Amino acid sequence: MxxxxxxxxxxxxxxxxxxxxxxxxxxxxxSETAGEETGDFGSSEDTDNSAAEEQPTEAPAEPTEAPTEPEQPTEAPAEEPAEEPTEAPAEQPAEETTETETVAEENTATGIAIINKDAAGNxxxxxxxxxxxxxxxxxxxxxxxxxxxxxxxxxxxxxxxxxxxxxxxxxxxxxxxxxxxxxxxxxxxxxxxxxxxxxxxxxxxxxxxxxxxxxxxxxxxxxxxxxxxxxxxxxxxxxxxxxxxxxxxxxxxxxxxxxxxxxxxxxxxxxxxxxxxxxxxxxxxxxxxxxxxxxxxxxxxxxxxxxxxxxxxxxxxxLTGSEISFTHANAADGWQVLGxxxxxxxxxxxxxxKQFGYDTDEYTLNAADTTTKTVTLKKKADTPDPDPEPTKDFLSYKSGTLKWTSHTAVSVELSNTKDCKWYYTYVDSGTSEAKIKKMYDAKHTTTSVKANKGFTVTATNVPEKNNKWLVVFATSTDGTTEMKYFKLDEDSFNKKRPPKEASFLTYKSGTLKWTNHTTVSLDFSTTQDCKWYYFFVDADTSVETIQNMYDSSRATNAVKANTAFTVKAENVPEADSWLVVCAKPTTGKAKMSIFKLNTPSFKTKRPPASNNNTRKARTYSVSELASKSKITGLKDPLKFTPGTFYEFSVTGAGQNDEPPYVSGDERWIPMYWSMKENPTETSDKNTTFRIGSPKGIKDAKTYNIYVFFKKQIYNGSEWQDTDVIESVKTQFSSQELTDADLTITPTGDGDGTGGGSGSGSATDAELTATEAATEKANGSSSKSAVSTMDESPIGTMATLAVLSLLAAGYILIRKRKKDI
Known part of the structure; x- marks a missing residue:
């Protein structure tokens, strides 16, 4: 219990x-949330940005070495309950009954119930x-x-x-x-x-x-x-x-x-x-x-x-399969954090x-003391900044160009003496320069500029709170990286901030609702003449990506100023999605509002699919899995230089079948891949479809790879998992490399960091050159030719041991209050 x-x-x-x-x-x-979640964002071009962040100074000043302590917020008073509890009806005098008579009390189901026990324990x-x-x-x-x-x-x-x-x-x-x-x-x-x-x-x-x-x-x-x-x-x-x-x-x-x-x-x-x-x-x-x-x-x-x-x-x-990360207010060498x-x-x-981590780079966890069962903190020694180390040889700030372009955007002009790619981000006020350098992420450097051309950075979504700095990273074609950062937390700069503009577009709270299985509707009002359109994106798509998807040519639905209108969004995908509504006024910048259609409460309200289709269910047998599934990206021999990683795509049989679906339809969804035909360890199951070698592979070899799929069946309203898991075997090859190839330092998306643009919870596979294409083919008991560092849990978690049943109650620790 x-x-x-x-x-x-x-x-x-x-x-x-x-x-x-x-x-x-x-x-x-x-032992209740509205499905709508919306945020207004501007697109990357010709749009206003209503999601705010923080402010910069007139010139790039040096930051302090240590971040300031966050202010402790005052505790908000408790709000009153939403509704008063109803009074229990007064008991009426019971009429005389025989011993066999009972008085029934009506109790209407509401979805909220106090659970009592009857004499039989029910x-x-x-x-x-x-x-x-x-x-x-x-x-x-x-x-x-x-x-x-x-x-x-x-x-x-x-x-x-x-x-x-x-x-x-x-x-x-x-x-x-x-x-x-x-x-x-x-x-x-x-x-x-x-x-x-x-x-x-x-x-x-x-x-x-x-x-x-x-x-x-x-x-x-x-x-x-x-x-x-x-x-x-x-x-x-x-x-x-x-x-x-x-x-x-x-x-x-x-x-x-x-x-x-x-x-x-x-x-x-x-x-x-x-x-x-x-x-x-x-x-x-x-x-x-x-x-x-x-x-x-x-x-x-x-x-x-x-x-x-x-x-x-x-x-x-x-503790099994856990991941807990933390910091301590009193962090110091030898400070106990685990017992x-x-x-x-x-x-x-x-x-x-081993299932704990520390959130900052300053400290690490000492090895456990098995005699006292304690773990303390250990301060890390200063180490050189990781490559590529920002240098100051090609990027310059044009003094006096930092300025507000709107309430939520700033711009700054920079010059460059080399071809480069750049990006910007925000950091907390007071972040040390060393820590800022370590935040560099090569995969974000996607905007190119030619040498000696100069460029303007327009940073959007500046926060309302005055606690951020703007950082611009630029990487040249020879791999050199430099950064410039601008303090957005000084009063002299904030005084020049334009007032917040009232949005011309307003969503009417509570109006987002399903009208059928593939359609939602929601109401807006506008204070300006405008044209609007909508589109869907995958759940958890980044704001920056959504902003870049804005297309003014699609805004064809006209509405007059000071009127209300309804957006009827059709063809809602079956997969978890967000709805984006874009509106462009006759004069001014566009607005984008995001509505999360994948919140648990909203998904449960989705009407079942009305299916009048009487066709025979589409089924895919195990024997058809290989021929009707598609694996791309592994056909040509791959050049595994150090730190180079390749993405490959997998589409299961029936996965791309178009709706409407009928009860009994089948499809196969890719789950993970392995170099073993029958992987049993979690570490052998890779959920990221990305492969590479941190050290490189010199010899030309051929490897077997097994992609595992789970069978799903449509029950008339949604796809349901089955317990059937089958694999498809394919192969890939490595190119022969020279010694010079194996000394190349990777740049760009060959950074070897693993995780690509996703959540970073899975890591990429590591290849090691061995003579065997598979263990089974050669009767070997050695490790596979491809090993992985992916430790993300797959399938059902291991059953936990039954916890100790010590007593019939709980014990609560509390500190005695001293008498005053």
């Missing part, structure tokens, strides 16, 4: 800290009109009371903070459920936990999924609160629960814990931006199971967990340590 699992974690953590006073928190751990739902109403009905907690399970089976939209004060609550999702903000006006904490006996847990039932998102429909809005704020209480997170999407000024965008306790027994925390990152805690965080905390930020800088005061991570049991409960074996602790 989850109750005993969390109890075991907190008890183990309490014992490991040397007998910190604890109070029992026995808790029965059996669940008895007590439905409530709202989540807050259900919590209000829970009795106040004592040190030994159990948590009340509130089961949620519908998508929830919160219009005010849900408060858990001196109560023990477990919110359990039955099926795939999302909880989000009802509208963009609600910016506070989504959940608040307070009181020494208070606790909140998020978990799922029977393989469900719970997504708690703080995202706004307008992506430029910043929240003032966290997804979960904990004061003096505790918060527990379990598998298949995701905390995401909160862009907030709070210390921890996902979890903000002060004088409380966080216990992570699973779950994922990703895609959040906070003043100190995703998770803030000033007390130990207990971890076990499979926990993912990554890809969260402070502004544009990686920032996941922020430990304050003497807080550290406490390993309470086995373990007494009963955790040294081998378990050592394995867990």
């Amino acid at each position: 989850r109750r005993k699992q969390l109890y075991a974690m907190i008890l183990a953590g309490a014992l490991a800290t040397g007998g910190v006073p604890v109070t029992a928190m026995a808790a029965d751990a059996a 669940d008895v739902p007590d439905y409530q009109p709202s989540l807050q109403a259900a919590i209000d009905k829970v009795e106040a907690a004592t040190s030994d009371s159990e948590a009340t399970v509130i089961e949620v089976s519908d998508q929830l939209e919160l219009s005010s903070t849900v408060t858990i004060e001196n109560k023990k609550v477990c919110i359990r999702a039955a099926g795939d459920v999302s909880i989000g903000r009802a509208d963009d006006s609600f910016k506070g904490d989504m959940f608040q936990v307070s009181g020494e006996n208070a606790s909140l847990q998020f978990e799922v039932k029977d393989g469900g999924k719970l997504t708690v998102s703080g995202a706004f429909t307008d992506t430029s809005i910043t929240a003032e609160g966290s997804i979960v704020k904990v004061t003096d209480g505790s918060f527990g997170l379990f598998s298949n629960v995701i905390l995401t999407g909160n862009n907030s000024s709070a210390k921890g965008a996902a979890i903000d814990c002060t004088n409380g306790q966080i216990a992570l027994a699973g779950g994922t925390i990703t895609g959040n931006t906070g003043a100190n990152g995703a998770v803030y805690s000033d007390s130990d965080i207990l971890v076990q199971g499979t926990v993912i905390v990554k890809d969260n930020k402070i502004a544009d800088v990686q920032a996941n967990v922020y430990l304050d005061k003497e807080a550290k991570f406490m390993i309470t049991n086995e 373990a409960a007494d009963k955790v074996e040294s081998s378990v602790f050592e394995s867990a340590v």
